Amino acid sequence: MLLYLIRHGKAAAGASDAERPLTADGADEMRRVARRLTKLGVAFDATLSSPLVRALETADLLAEAGIAGAVEACAALAPGGTLDEALGEVARRHARGAERVALVGHEPTLSEWAARLAGAPAGSLELKKGGIIALELPDRPPFEGRATLVWLTSPKLL
């Protein structure tokens, strides 16, 4: 199974942290990333997003490009969510046939999760806004420490 960890794009100030929207530039950059992913043949069978506006907007732009299907808001991807909770959500989608799952969320959480999945120390990966980490997970749990890092990209690279 392929797991894509996607950090939200550049965000503006908002009435609260949960309500910060993408900036116009941030949204444009995510549209460009989505077009590149489309050209690369990347698509997701399930797309879970942090319920925070900047993450939901990022996931929605991927969905608009036709690569993300229906976006599901997922509390485990909000700041403070745990890797165990997130992997539980991933495992449930995998059990229903999803082979390519995208999680749209925040730093430092996503790069810490990627490091734990690959068996690397926290802080050993850098994930920029709009960046993507792709990991190949083993077919069955446990996933932690057993994943292979396939991509680590910034939006600029794509």
Next chain:
Amino acid sequence: MLLYLIRHGKAAAGASDAERPLTADGADEMRRVARRLTKLGVAFDATLSSPLVRALETADLLAEAGIAGAVEACAALAPGGTLDEALGEVARRHARGAERVALVGHEPTLSEWAARLAGAPAGSLELKKGGIIALELPDRPPFEGRATLVWLTSPKLL
């Protein structure tokens, strides 16, 4: 200091393993990668290559694009070379002012070195032919287990 680990492009058969040249497609792909790196503003202050033909040809294509300067053949990057030897070569270039060093070589060596530098287990990174791993190294040794992974890309992504 930024360390770029670059796997040689697709190679054909040769009179011996050391003499295998890039295929025409492999060379074209490396030229395209070199152009993309140029556009991204990536350049190297020092470029060390495995002395095997397919690696030297890969490094030469980066040099032709104007991003790699003079290519130095380096025995430590041949199959069987060790990370300690390679880091010794990197440290010598860094002492002479190089802040961006590229090592052009082979698998599984390069991804194992990247994993050790980032503190991750061997086999936790996948590096395709013509792929690039970029690591931010601390300013002084020891480097092992203290690097941050910045990029992991295949030529297709670039």
